[in-house]
Amino acid sequence: GAVVSQHPSWVICKSGTSVKIECRSLDFQATTMFWYRQFPKQSLMLMATSNEGSKATYEQGVEKDKFLINHASLTLSTLTVTSAHPEDSSFYICSARDLAGEAYNEQFFGPGTRLTVL
Amino acid sequence: GQQVMQIPQYQHVQEGEDFTTYCNSSTTLSNIQWYKQRPGGHPVFLIQLVKSGEVKKQKRLTFQFGEAKKNSSLHITATQTTDVGTYFCAGRNNQGGKLIFGQGTELSVKP
Numbered sequence: 001g002a003v004v005s006q007h008p009s010w011v012i013c014k015s016g017t018s019v020k021i022e023c024r025s026l027d028f029q030a031t032t033m034f035w036y037r038q039f040p041k042q043s044l045m046l047m048a049t050s051n052e053g054s055k056a057t058y059e060q061g062v063e064k065d066k067f068l069i070n071h072a073s074l075t076l077s078t079l080t081v082t083s084a085h086p087e088d089s090s091f092y093i094c095s096a097r098d099l100a101g102e103a104y105n106e107q108f109f110g111p112g113t114r115l116t117v118l
Numbered sequence: 119g120q121q122v123m124q125i126p127q128y129q130h131v132q133e134g135e136d137f138t139t140y141c142n143s144s145t146t147l148s149n150i151q152w153y154k155q156r157p158g159g160h161p162v163f164l165i166q167l168v169k170s171g172e173v174k175k176q177k178r179l180t181f182q183f184g185e186a187k188k189n190s191s192l193h194i195t196a197t198q199t200t201d202v203g204t205y206f207c208a209g210r211n212n213q214g215g216k217l218i219f220g221q222g223t224e225l226s227v228k229p
Contacts, residue, residue: 093161095217106151108163109162109163111160
């Protein structure tokens with residue numbers, strides 16, 4: 001089955017530093033990858049949609065200069081949280097849509113990255 | 119914007135009891151998906167419903183998509199402790215293709 005990996009699985013950083021999270025589709029090509037954020041006991045909130053080779057589309061209220069997204073290939077997207085602050089602490093989850101499964105529209109989720117900013 | 123509402127937020131049941139979570143969209147959906155997230159884990163795809171009035175079954179789980187394609191439900195018969203987790207519905211509207219998640223229903227099962 002389709003597998004999406006994320007790295008790192010957890011990270012602790014000091015306030016003001018930047019953190020990069022990688023999302024990879026391991027056995028399929030993903031034209032589109034999505035980045036979600038989930039606070040404890042809450043739902044997944046879509047942050048941005050990332051298309052390979054083009055600029056990401058950010059949801060309303062998400063600062064594009066703070067959450068930098070790069071989708072350099074059909075199997076890799078990165079999210080960089082710049083100048084992280086404690087309020088950025090959250091569970092970040094990426095999701096990828098299978099190129100071959102466009103008609104089916106299934107999205108496969110990565111295991112998530114738990115970010116804690118001290 | 120599009121909203122997907124899900125109720126209840128929490129459900130505590132005795133093992134063997136049934137469980138249902140309901141999902142309602144403010145707009146007509148092209149399809150709806152259901153996910154299960156175990157504590158500490160990530161969402162895992164369960165099923166997708168596309169057709170108006172569609173009903174699909176997976177063992178003890180029954181998924182329904184409303185005739186108007188604006189609501190959906192997930193029913194679990196005779197819950198087991200392995201059913202514990204948060205169940206999310208996620209709808210995709212006819213424009214843009216974004217998957218909008220409901221708030222989720224956290225199910226706990228008492229043995």
